[in-house]
Amino acid sequence: MPPLPKPAATRQRRNRASTARTLAGLPDGTVVPELPPMREWTEQTRAWWADVWASPMAGEFVDGRADIHGLYVLAVLVDEFWQDPSTGLAAEIRLQRQCFGLTPIDRRRLQWEIERGEDAQERTRRRRAQPAPAAAPTDPRSALHAV
Template identity: 50%
Template sequence: MPGQLPKEDPARRNKSTSKATLNPDHDVQAPLLPKGRTWDWQTESWWRDIWASPMASEYDDSDKHGLFRLAVLVDDYWTTDNANTRVKLAAEIRQQGALYGITPLDRRRLQWEVARGDEAEQKNRRRTAEQAPPATGDGAPPQPADPRQYLHLVPDAEAM
């Protein structure tokens, strides 16, 4: 019979295979950086940070090899004196880092969310309350200033 074939399983469309809530408290131990190279202190600091981050719980043994290669790129970035080389390395670091959820945007693309502890949520609520404008006193929430009310203060370009 002519016409469209039915979809295999519409309930499975757009399902994320990498969606995860990352716990900042984990017991993942950072592997040692490979020997035979003197690592820049900034690379060593980056390496410790990566393995102390919530993303470390998502890495498996096969990811270590790619992270070792990324560490070499990061080390070359910090040790090169050539600006053109540094630009090329930064671009490659950005691309390779995306595979491992290094930046917040990368984690969002992977649908990785860092679990927020009670302390972090309390800090967020406190910061939000500190940034809120004061109440008007009548119980109504304060109204934001309408920038259009200041248009009469802008000089007319044709009058100049």
Template identity: 60%
Template sequence: MPALPKRNPARRNKSATRATLTAVHDVEAPELPPSHDWHPMTLAWWMDIWASPMAPEYDDSDRHGLFILAMLVDAFWTEPSQALAAEIRLQRQCFGLSPIDRRRLQWEIERTDEAQDRGRRRRTASAGGAGKRPAADPRSVLRAVP
């Protein structure tokens, strides 16, 4: 019989990037370099990023990459191309800017109580409808025989 592999106690399969992100934070958007005339869509995108739940996860070293990404986004809005769109897609993965990127980073956006309540009501309604009585238990007619 072959020997079983030894269990490595140091391995825990835990992600170092796992985080629950909250929509409420006090991170302010850094100014984009004033040496450039920014497209309005780029400015809106920049403000959206820094208002998003991901903003507290970025540290000062991430800003350089976000500035580069802003330049790509601005170039795309000025003169769209498939090559720019592809490069933007690749670069934004590092910053968790799409749902699949957040999933890969194991970042979860905190759910509000209202959203959780809506989900519970929706599941209850689909499970049997609101206001309907549950079906009678067919086992209730069974009796023990002496």
């Protein structure tokens, strides 16, 4: 008879992720910081800044005020890219934005999930409740023939 498995409470490894979160966006009443007045920002950079702070990831930036400085640096890189695009700037932007979970793969690495609305959950529930379309059964013997 094989040994019984250990109780879950006594297992050493639980594969818990310390960064796993479900993101819901900025808490109510949070003030979105403005771009610093150190330069004339391009319209594309202003739109990018607004998109970053409207994203669900913005709630993670507010907790640590040190994050804002990294976002300012990233904003400068984005602004310079829009003024004079280069592969070097694109590569640096790609590296810097990983720190803030701004792409789907970055969120996957950080184990961040975006909170889904009730409508999305309801559509998923209805889709899963529908029966799968019945495929015509095929007889594997129909492919066999005598030579």
